[in-house]
Amino acid sequence: MPSPKPAIIHPHLRPNSLGLTIRDYEGSPSTLCAGCGHDSVTAAIVRAFYELETPPHMIAKLSGIGCSSKTPTYFVGTAHGFNSAHGRMPSIATGANAANRSLTYLGISGDGDSLSIGVGQLVHAIRRNLDMLYVIENNGVYGLTKGQFSASADIGTKSKRGEANQYSPIDPVSLALELGASFVARAFSGDKGQLVPILKAGLSHKGFALIDVISPCVTFNDHEGSTKSYLNTRKKMLPVIAADFVPLAAEITTEYAPGSAVSVKLHDGSTVRLRKLAEDYDTGSRQAAAAEVELHRGKGEVPTGLFFVDTKSRDMHDISGTTEVPLSQVPYEKLCPGSAALDELQKSFR
Amino acid sequence: MHQRQVIRTNDFALKLANVNGTGSASANGLLMQAIFRMGIPVSGKNLFPSNIQGLPTWYEVRVSKAGNTARALDYDLVIAMNVETYARDVKEVRSGGTLLYDSSWPLEAALERPDVTFLGVPLAKMCNEIFNDSRERILMKNIAYLGTLVALLDIDMGVIDELLDEKFSKKKALRDSNHKALRAGYDFATEHFDCPLPIRLEKMHATDDRILIDGNTATALGCVYAGATVAAWYPITPATSVMDSFKELCAEYRKDPETGKNNYCIVQAEDELAAIGMVIGASWNGARAFTSTAGPGISLMSELIGLAYYAEIPAVIVDVQRTGPSTGMPTRTQQGDILACAYASHGDTKHILLFPSNPGECFTMAVNAFDLAERFQTPVFLLSDLDIGMNDWVCPRLKWDDGYRPNRGRVLGAAELEKMTKFFRYSPENDEHVAARTLPGVHSKGAFFTRGSGHNKLGHYTEVPDEYQEVMDRLAKKHKAAAAAVPAAILHKQVDAAFGIISLGGCDPAVREAVAALAERGIIADYLRVRGFPFGAEVESFLAAHERIFVVEQNRDAQLRTLLTMETSVAKEKLQSLLVYGGFPLSARHVIDGITAQLERAQRERI
Numbered sequence: 001m002p003s004p005k006p007a008i009i010h011p012h013l014r015p016n017s018l019g020l021t022i023r024d025y026e027g028s029p030s031t032l033c034a035g036c037g038h039d040s041v042t043a044a045i046v047r048a049f050y051e052l053e054t055p056p057h058m059i060a061k062l063s064g065i066g067c068s069s070k071t072p073t074y075f076v077g078t079a080h081g082f083n084s085a086h087g088r089m090p091s092i093a094t095g096a097n098a099a100n101r102s103l104t105y106l107g108i109s110g111d112g113d114s115l116s117i118g119v120g121q122l123v124h125a126i127r128r129n130l131d132m133l134y135v136i137e138n139n140g141v142y143g144l145t146k147g148q149f150s151a152s153a154d155i156g157t158k159s160k161r162g163e164a165n166q167y168s169p170i171d172p173v174s175l176a177l178e179l180g181a182s183f184v185a186r187a188f189s190g191d192k193g194q195l196v197p198i199l200k201a202g203l204s205h206k207g208f209a210l211i212d213v214i215s216p217c218v219t220f221n222d223h224e225g226s227t228k229s230y231l232n233t234r235k236k237m238l239p240v241i242a243a244d245f246v247p248l249a250a251e252i253t254t255e256y257a258p259g260s261a262v263s264v265k266l267h268d269g270s271t272v273r274l275r276k277l278a279e280d281y282d283t284g285s286r287q288a289a290a291a292e293v294e295l296h297r298g299k300g301e302v303p304t305g306l307f308f309v310d311t312k313s314r315d316m317h318d319i320s321g322t323t324e325v326p327l328s329q330v331p332y333e334k335l336c337p338g339s340a341a342l343d344e345l346q347k348s349f350r
Numbered sequence: 351m352h353q354r355q356v357i358r359t360n361d362f363a364l365k366l367a368n369v370n371g372t373g374s375a376s377a378n379g380l381l382m383q384a385i386f387r388m389g390i391p392v393s394g395k396n397l398f399p400s401n402i403q404g405l406p407t408w409y410e411v412r413v414s415k416a417g418n419t420a421r422a423l424d425y426d427l428v429i430a431m432n433v434e435t436y437a438r439d440v441k442e443v444r445s446g447g448t449l450l451y452d453s454s455w456p457l458e459a460a461l462e463r464p465d466v467t468f469l470g471v472p473l474a475k476m477c478n479e480i481f482n483d484s485r486e487r488i489l490m491k492n493i494a495y496l497g498t499l500v501a502l503l504d505i506d507m508g509v510i511d512e513l514l515d516e517k518f519s520k521k522k523a524l525r526d527s528n529h530k531a532l533r534a535g536y537d538f539a540t541e542h543f544d545c546p547l548p549i550r551l552e553k554m555h556a557t558d559d560r561i562l563i564d565g566n567t568a569t570a571l572g573c574v575y576a577g578a579t580v581a582a583w584y585p586i587t588p589a590t591s592v593m594d595s596f597k598e599l600c601a602e603y604r605k606d607p608e609t610g611k612n613n614y615c616i617v618q619a620e621d622e623l624a625a626i627g628m629v630i631g632a633s634w635n636g637a638r639a640f641t642s643t644a645g646p647g648i649s650l651m652s653e654l655i656g657l658a659y660y661a662e663i664p665a666v667i668v669d670v671q672r673t674g675p676s677t678g679m680p681t682r683t684q685q686g687d688i689l690a691c692a693y694a695s696h697g698d699t700k701h702i703l704l705f706p707s708n709p710g711e712c713f714t715m716a717v718n719a720f721d722l723a724e725r726f727q728t729p730v731f732l733l734s735d736l737d738i739g740m741n742d743w744v745c746p747r748l749k750w751d752d753g754y755r756p757n758r759g760r761v762l763g764a765a766e767l768e769k770m771t772k773f774f775r776y777s778p779e780n781d782e783h784v785a786a787r788t789l790p791g792v793h794s795k796g797a798f799f800t801r802g803s804g805h806n807k808l809g810h811y812t813e814v815p816d817e818y819q820e821v822m823d824r825l826a827k828k829h830k831a832a833a834a835a836v837p838a839a840i841l842h843k844q845v846d847a848a849f850g851i852i853s854l855g856g857c858d859p860a861v862r863e864a865v866a867a868l869a870e871r872g873i874i875a876d877y878l879r880v881r882g883f884p885f886g887a888e889v890e891s892f893l894a895a896h897e898r899i900f901v902v903e904q905n906r907d908a909q910l911r912t913l914l915t916m917e918t919s920v921a922k923e924k925l926q927s928l929l930v931y932g933g934f935p936l937s938a939r940h941v942i943d944g945i946t947a948q949l950e951r952a953q954r955e956r957i
Contacts (some may be wrong), residue, residue, distance in 0.1 A: 057794040060635075073799055080790035081799040082634060084627070085657050091582075091619065091627025096790075098580045098615040098628065099637035103791050121627070124620040316617075323611040327579040328636035328789065330613050332756055335577040337603040339750040342575070346747055349561035350387065 022050045027077040032067060037189035037215030037230075038137050042074045044192050045106070045135075048199040049076055052247065060096055060103045064089040064118055067144055068110035068137035068215070087118025090125035093132055094316070100326035101317050104203060105132035112142050115151040115170045122172075126179040126208050131315040133202040133209045136172050137189070139217040140228040147220035158225030171297065173307065176210040177290040182313035183209035184289065185306040188237050189216070190230060197245035197272070198306055204245075206267030207313045214302060227300075238296055241305030244273040264309050274306060286310075355548050360390050360415035362549035363422035366429040367439040368492075371403030374431065377492035378409040379742070380513055381499060385413055386562050386744060387509045389554040393419035393859075394742055395935055400587070400680045406435045415554065419744065420860035421935040426549045427502070429495055431473075436461055448547060450498065452491070469543055471498050476534045481527065490531035497535025504546035506553065507536070559747050565738035566642075568709035568748070569668055570595035572716025573640055574603060577756050578666070580639035582617045582628035584647060587680045588736040589670040592642035622647035626654045626665065633664045634800060636789040638720050638756070640666035645674045645687045648694060655729050656695025657802040659825070662776070662787070664723035664759070667691075668716070668732045670739040673933045682933025683736035685855055688909035691731040692883055698822060702730045702832050703883040707858035708738060710745040711881075717754070718837060724759035726832050727784055735904075737856045737935040760786040767793040775800075775809035776821060782835075783828035829884055836882025839889050844869065847876040850896035851945075852889075852925075854880050854910055857902050857936050864941035873946070875900075880910070885918055893920040900945055902928045904936060 013021040025046045030039050049059065059079035063069035065086035072081045084092045093107050114122050114136050140153040153165040176184045183205045187195040195213065202209035214233050216222050222229045248269040262274045289307040296303035323330065368374035382394040393412050399405035412422040424444040430436055430451045443449050445465040451457055453470025462468060473491045481487045500507055510532065518525035539545055569592050583593045597616055604613040619625035625641045632639035643651065648669055658665045673679035674686045691703055702722055704715045715732055723730040760780065767773060767788065775798045776785045788796030798809055806817035842865065853861045858879055865877050878892045893899065893914070901911040908927040915922045928944040930936050
């Protein structure tokens, strides 16, 4: 068991408007390997929620099975969590969201959970434009079963034992773009400056937001010859589009060179400013985003950034015409047609 | 050959042999509905193929003034409209019965039977003369034979006219075509045959306070009245019409009067793995949620059913059973999922099952299912079958108590949580071994990490043997406690019964008819119909009170008998199986013949 966290509160920990400090958004101590990329993602999530000032009881954290799926216990301990079954988190999240549309849904998954056993559920959650943030902590490897390749492993990447992967990888970013996801991004767990604003934008987005986070496995996939090691990711990572998140109440203070940035207003009124780091990048075009991602991937690079946002898409409830009141809170009196209606209906059963 | 003319009023059976996809279902439904409206007890069994168009399909109608609604196996009249199945259809006519065929083409002499009256009606020829459209010519043949039956069986023409007018109130052209075809068939019969036949109808008042409804519609109605708001499913025969009906009913009754928005959300899932996941997610979040499926769906759902069982999340699963294993016969009935549902999922799991035996019970038990699922925080299965689910049954009018309020089980609200020092998900437990749960979005003090991994009674992750076992033992006790809460078995007791019969679900009409028929022969049996699992005390006492018990069910492996031997203290030897599992609904004759044969065998062995 890891030792408990010290109880001393740093004097600089400022409470947010809810009176909560960043500590209040933390969870139990991590039981992952020291240096695991996932712990950096956890820290970024803690910061994102703290800065967004989300009430913890309005957060639903969901996951499947795997190292990444363990992490919801490590953040926002005062939020409800659901560690479900391998590859089945998207369906649990769909049902949860159907029952109560007022919560913020954060799904944490891995490349095994999302791209192999759960790929069927992932693609359909995207199709429905389920209102949630879906984070894939992608390390190209199965950790808990000790180092088998996952479906995101690149061709030629080497396992710890030296075996080279021969099968072509599934790229969750290309997949999400192709399937019509309304928010598609990639980040690196080692770059918190990039990850936190993308997470905040993803949490504020209405509709399905997918963030593929390259999150190296220090134990099974951080060696020479691995394309998802810390070293290789730092070397090959290419930020093509940066996202600066501006919350609803804040003022935009950063100056941008004319024509270099685009403001996108999110559903909750906050803004994300997209800065083009590569030339000729069209932020509003799904096709352009897909082409850009493919181009860099072909060169062995790891393009990162918020590739595509569609703020006008309709989520599952818009499409279904569901009432604004969470279904779980609609009073029974409104749901039961009563005996008179039953008598009337039965006239047609004669 | 001359048959003695015995007039049988309101007591006969007929079989209609058709080609699937030619519009016969509509005419056959009208026939059944007309008899129902004449106030006569009637039942219809649709024996259809897994096909959209072209394969043979049969519809059986049994008229019984005594109210026997099980499938009949002897047919007084066969309407042979499918050339391909002619040979077997001719064989099915009871000796002395009648066969109606389309005489537009000559009948093969080899197929004639001296003990059967053959009535030829040139249906195709008639319709070709009346109608120009080729599709109409095919469709209207069905209405033309219906016209013939009106004359032959003395059906009230006023009732048929009324039904056609209602059905086509918005389609005048179609209504006129139907009336024309009906009249043509009727006129031909009255001109050429002695009408009515010795088997005939006469108005009664036995259906005045009754309705004609299929089990799937009744189940959907129960889900609406229970307050279900989230439904997730994957299309599958024979369960699809549960969700079709639910959708239709919600469109009618669940539009918010102020906003016009839906007070429901139906998700057509990508597969059954996802459908059950959605139900679990929605129930976890406080909605009443259900799925409808059949055996293949249960197989896929088994994984997450274990999660719901172990994490103690309510879930209502409607299983409209069909013939397995594998794809099996999707349009045929069976009771083959009893064990699969009772113990669905890996590890030690056991579930609550409800066994409706008619659409009326589909309605009430659907409501029970939600109350039980939330009260015991666990999956509940409503085990219907294709015969109950897809055939129209004559049932007493459904009743609703406006005083009903859902039993949401132990759920802590914000005020209760505020007062607590600390909330633990799995303790303390109540008398039924159920602990309180909390819902997301209510209070951060109720926050809890739901998991399918090992946990102790506080809800914390554990790999400690004693802590793990403590929770598993409580789950077993909780399941036992549900025995007193499921609908009690129904006992039909007789004086001086020689043995007992236990059955369930759609077997009921056949077993009741058989019990009465056996009693007339002096063979007296008590009959217990189980309606839920875990079995209540009344099942134990019935088992203890009888030395010989026949267990009647529709599967090969005697699944109910197996469940009884595993889950009660009955001695295995006391239970004798009577199994009919070919895919067609059970008939009383199956039960009578099966029981008498086994009794005779036992007698011989004793001598």
